[in-house]
Amino acid sequence: MSTSIEDLFDHNRLWAAQMERERPGFFSKLRNQQSPKYMWIGCSDSRVPANQITGLEPGEVFVHRNVANLVVHSDLNALSTIQFAVERLQVEHVMVVGHYGCSGVRAALEGARIGLADNWLRHIQDVRDRHRVLLEGIAEHGRPNAMVELNVIEQVLNVTHSTVLKDAWLRGQKVTVHGWVYGVHDGLLQDVGLSVASHEGLEPLYRAALGRVAARPRPLEA
Ligand code: CO
Numbered sequence: 776m777s778t779s780i781e782d783l784f785d786h787n788r789l790w791a792a793q794m795e796r797e798r799p800g801f802f803s804k805l806r807n808q809q810s811p812k813y814m815w816i817g818c819s820d821s822r823v824p825a826n827q828i829t830g831l832e833p834g835e836v837f838v839h840r841n842v843a844n845l846v847v848h849s850d851l852n853a854l855s856t857i858q859f860a861v862e863r864l865q866v867e868h869v870m871v872v873g874h875y876g877c878s879g880v881r882a883a884l885e886g887a888r889i890g891l892a893d894n895w896l897r898h899i900q901d902v903r904d905r906h907r908v909l910l911e912g913i914a915e916h917g918r919p920n921a922m923v924e925l926n927v928i929e930q931v932l933n934v935t936h937s938t939v940l941k942d943a944w945l946r947g948q949k950v951t952v953h954g955w956v957y958g959v960h961d962g963l964l965q966d967v968g969l970s971v972a973s974h975e976g977l978e979p980l981y982r983a984a985l986g987r988v989a990a991r992p993r994p995l996e997a
Contacts, residue, residue, distance in 0.1 A: 810834070811864060812835070813835065814838075814866045814868070815872060816844055816857075816870065817839075817840045817872040817874075818844045818872070818874055818877055819840045822874070822959045829964075839856040841853065843877055843883070844873050845933075846937070847898055854937060857934065857939050858939045861948070866950065867949060868951050870953040871931050871952070871955070872957055872964070873923045874956060875920050876959050877926075879895075879899065883897075884899070886900070903922060905929070909988065913993065921989075921991075927954040927967050930954070931954040934952045951970055951972040952970070953969070954984070967988075969984040
């Protein structure tokens with residue numbers, strides 16, 4: 776669908792009017808507070824809109840997106856967003872959501888030079904290098920998807936190692952970090968099988984998730 780800037784404002788007015796018609800008071804209720812149960816850390820990719828995929832409405836999911844859904848230990852933007860979500864909003868679930876066909880992950884895997892973002896994507900190359908042996912055990916056509924899964928697993932780990940999650944769990948706060956992958960080709964979310972609710976037992980969960988990446992069938996056409 777081809778749109779113009781004016782269309783966006785038209786759509787917005789129609790949408791707001793429709794929401795208000797169907798759910799009177801929807802916006803005035805949201806004016807004073809948001810109380811989302813979920814935080815979504817996803818890729819900036821335009822094909823991966825957090826709310827639409829999960830059927831959640833305004834006020835229900837707190838979102839942070841960047842290229843290739845990275846959580847870098849020194850990224851104050853991501854960390855501040857996670858802190859606000861966990862400490863202020865008291866979200867119960869943080870999901871790191873990668874997606875198949877991620878061009879950031881593919882560029883990192885291939886070592887393609889695209890510019891300034893190379894420095895950002897270097898973090899994914901660190902993931903690639905850490906799992907070199909695992910990746911070599913996967914047929915070449917399956918490696919981009921496997922890298923997407925490995926990247927999600929490593930970013931879940933990064934969230935759990937942040938001071939925000941460490942402090943939350945120390946306080947006894949119930950918050951679980953999940954790793955998901957979205958298929959832009961079929962619209963479906965998959966769980967990579969790494970849901971972490973404390974540091975206890977993290978290592979075996981992590982190893983098991985890596986094992987599933989290595990063992991997953993990767994047919995040629997996928
Ligand atoms: Co992407």
